[in-house]
Amino acid sequence: MLDKNLKCPGFDSRSIGVFDSGFGGLTIMKSLIEKLPSESIIYFGDSANAPYGDRTSSEIIKYATDAADFLAQKNIKILIIACNTACACASKIIKQKLSIPVFEIITPSFQTVLKESKNYNIGVIATRATIRSQIYKKLIEQHNPKARVLSLSCPLFVPLLEEGHFDNKLALNLAEHYLKPLKKKKIDTLLLACTHYPLMKGIIQKVMGDDVKVIDPSLACALNLLSFLEKNGISSLNAKPKYEFYTSGDTEKFKNIAEVFLEKKIDQVLKK
Ligand code: DGL
Numbered sequence: 001m002l003d004k005n006l007k008c009p010g011f012d013s014r015s016i017g018v019f020d021s022g023f024g025g026l027t028i029m030k031s032l033i034e035k036l037p038s039e040s041i042i043y044f045g046d047s048a049n050a051p052y053g054d055r056t057s058s059e060i061i062k063y064a065t066d067a068a069d070f071l072a073q074k075n076i077k078i079l080i081i082a083c084n085t086a087c088a089c090a091s092k093i094i095k096q097k098l099s100i101p102v103f104e105i106i107t108p109s110f111q112t113v114l115k116e117s118k119n120y121n122i123g124v125i126a127t128r129a130t131i132r133s134q135i136y137k138k139l140i141e142q143h144n145p146k147a148r149v150l151s152l153s154c155p156l157f158v159p160l161l162e163e164g165h166f167d168n169k170l171a172l173n174l175a176e177h178y179l180k181p182l183k184k185k186k187i188d189t190l191l192l193a194c195t196h197y198p199l200m201k202g203i204i205q206k207v208m209g210d211d212v213k214v215i216d217p218s219l220a221c222a223l224n225l226l227s228f229l230e231k232n233g234i235s236s237l238n239a240k241p242k243y244e245f246y247t248s249g250d251t252e253k254f255k256n257i258a259e260v261f262l263e264k265k266i267d268q269v270l271k272k
Pocket of ligand 1: 083
């Protein structure tokens with residue numbers, strides 16, 4: 001009989017590692033559970049150090065590489081950096097450091113918004129660090145010279161969401177305040193380029209109105225990963241996949257928020 005953890009040609013039952021600065025990567029994890037239901041996942045939310053988006057590049061590199069090393073020690077087959085801020089600042093370094101494949105989410109995200117936009121007036125909202133890097137603006141405009149990207153950071157969204165305010169008056173007021181400048185422009189699509197933001201997609205859509213398509217790229221990220229695993233013969237056939245959770249923050253708070261968002265009972269959340 002084959003050892004369950006043994007890599008065999010064509011299949012690999014080891015877990016996928018996923019990390020974010022906090023709860024945001026759960027939006028990616030939810031799509032992974034939906035589209036890759038046989039895959040086991042180990043999630044790490046670095047809530048003690050969130051938000052990454054207001055930190056310097058060197059701090060983000062330090063926290064993101066620590067998070068990547070932590071998961072890499074857990075015998076994972078692939079690492080997903082489910083945090084745009086960490087991808088923008090540290091994905092090259094993490095790829096160089098690790099011997100397993102590293103999957104970043106910026107590529108499937110910008111490709112999705114380019115596919116969805118009709119007039120190529122594209123809004124991008126993200127953390128300060130992601131906007132400062134200009135990575136989305138550069139990639140979108142390089143791939144379609146007709147595109148015009150309007151970028152905006154919404155620094156208080158992440159602390160608000162980390163406190164569990166997904167869908168209330170506080171979140172609505174803040175979204176109205178931040179998104180006002182974008183409402184005056186003729187954008188037809190708005191990319192949620194921070195994995196926390198889909199947690200308040202309903203509110204963002206309400207504020208932007210029906211003429212703007214709000215894009216949550218998490219499903220596209222999951223589908224991209226699915227085809228990567230299949231192409232490389234490292235999909236899993238687990239009938240009962242395992243989901244493990246770690247946080248550097250408060251384990252009880254993590255468990256409560258993650259259960260609501262994933263609509264799943266979680267056995268335990270361990271402290272990193
Ligand atoms: N969820 C993260 C992102 O996609 C980072 C949020 C933060 O910690 O500032 O950028």
